[in-house]
Amino acid sequence: MRMTHKSLSQWLIGIVLAAYSVASPASDVEVLHWWTSAGEAKAASVLRKGIEQQGHQWQDFAVGGRAGISAMNTLRIRAISGNPPLAAQIKGPEITEWARLGFLRNLDDIAEAEHWEEKIPAPLRDVMQYQGSYVAAPINIHRVNWLWVNLRAFEAANADIPTDFASFFAAADKLQQAGYTPLALGGEPWQVATLFDSLALSVLGPQDYQRAFLDFDRKALLSDDVVKAFTLLARMRQYVDDSGQGRNWSDTTRLLIDNQAGMQVMGDWAKGEFFAANQQEGKAFTCVAFPGTKNAFSYNVDSFVFFKPNSQSERQSQTDIASYLLTPQFQRDFNRYKGSLPIRFDVPLPKGDRCAQQSRDAFIYAQENGTLSPSMSHGLSTTRYVQSAVFDVINEFFYNPKQTPREATEALYRAILSAQA
Incomplete structure (x- = not known):
């Protein structure tokens, strides 16, 4: 008998809950994350030091690669094994998926004691909750x-910084003529999807983007604007290098x-890499909103959950960590290295970090004007099942000119x- 998606899900839930019921005690503080690049590793060290200063033993469980997909696959194996x-x-x-399975600890007591309602921006609170209770602690806000x-x-190429698609392609042509790779793009599926994500946000606009990739509205998904986003993606093929397949971000x-490439479309975790390499914003690099998205904010939020102790x-170790995160x-220290915004807007930004200030201004504008959108390519707008299906389509198109x-x-x-079926 062919197993449907729903019956398969129910079968896995049964196995996972049975395995978890016989779980063996975990180590003092084992923390799963996928922060393995230079900037990310510096950020992770802030968390490690903070935990160790509270007298806990940090056991690093870093699983890099594929924007967290590898880490989530590893986590499922660990969870199923109890x-x-x-x-x-x-x-x-x-x-929500992990909370629905019954794995996650309720954090309402910590949220109340630490006044999370006052510290977490309103649009992001629901992401951290399941059935009205906090089950995750947010760390930051990334602009994608x-x-x-x-x-x-x-x-060197005498090119102007792009403000729209016409100036983007004009700059790309000049960079190419000057011997640079105009657009740095790693061939991992999520990186190509990140490029398409910004194209879709630009062409559709925040409202129709949300209708397409949050609500999955048929009219929005089949619109001429989505066709235009794919058309622009196809045009960008000629500006990427031939050795990007499988290259990490x-x-x-x-x-x-x-100094081999001119541009990259990537979230602000890229800024952490520039800073880790001792490059100065305004001298070696700078940041601008992707063409057509100046007033939009596609967000990604790093957060931690805590499995039932x-x-x-x-339990005390978890309480200490969750309380420390905000x-x-x-x-201040974590997000300086990570390149992201503090989840708390009462925390000052690093002096001279113009990109961070632009990001915070853009978030505030987007929150006030309805142009704040959860990122499709980074798993904020939909489940991993739908995201994976979208990645397959985007990458098939990008590498198939026919x-x-x-x-x-x-x-x-x-x-x-x-x-979704």
Whole structure:
């Protein structure tokens, strides 16, 4: 008998809950995350030091690669074997999935004691909750729709920093003529999807973007604007290098750092790599909103969940970590290295970090004007099942010049429909 998606899900839930019921005690503080690049590792060290200063033993459980997909696959294996870590980096709708399975500790007592309602921006509170209770602790806010510019390359090519698609392609042509890779792009599926994500946000606008990738509205998904986004994606093929297949995002950012490429479309975690390489904003690099998205904010939020503890000591360790995550000191130091915004807006930004200030201004504007959108490519707008289906369609199109933008648009709609079934 063929097992449906729903019956398969129910079967896995049964196995996972049975395995968890016989779980063995976890280590003091084992923390699962996927922060492995230079900037991310510096940020993770802030968390480690903070935990150790509270007298706890840090056991690093770092699983890099594929924007957290590898880490989540590893976590599922650990959970099914009955041995999840005490804390894990999980985000978006995946938080709800783990809470629905009954794995996660309720954090309402900590949220009340630490006044999370006052510290967490209103649009992001629901992401951290399940059935009205906090089950995750947020750390930061990432802006996804950034265009990173290597100023040295632009100066050598006599190119202007893009403000729209016409100036983007004009700059790309000049960079190419000057011997640079115009657009640094790693061939991992999520990186290509990140590029398409910003294209879709630009062409559709925040409202229609949300209708398409949050509500999965048929009219929005099959619109001419989605066709246009695929058309622009196809045009960008000629500006990427031939050796990007499988290259991770931080090595791709390194192409700008090493003055080999001119631009990269990536979230503000890229800024952490520039800073880790001792590059100065305004001299070696700068940031601008992706063309057509100046007043929009596509967000990604790092957060931690805590698996139900087996002892009072484990529970206390979790309480200490969750309470520490929203302290001003952690918020300031962690996000300086990570490139992101503190989740708390009462925490000052680093002096001279113009990109951070632009990001905070953009978030505030977007929150007030309804242009704040959860990122599709980074798992904030949908489940990993739908996200994976979208990635497949986008990457098939990008590496298959024979497929038309209209065909890709129709394939995208069918893939989303099938993944939801």
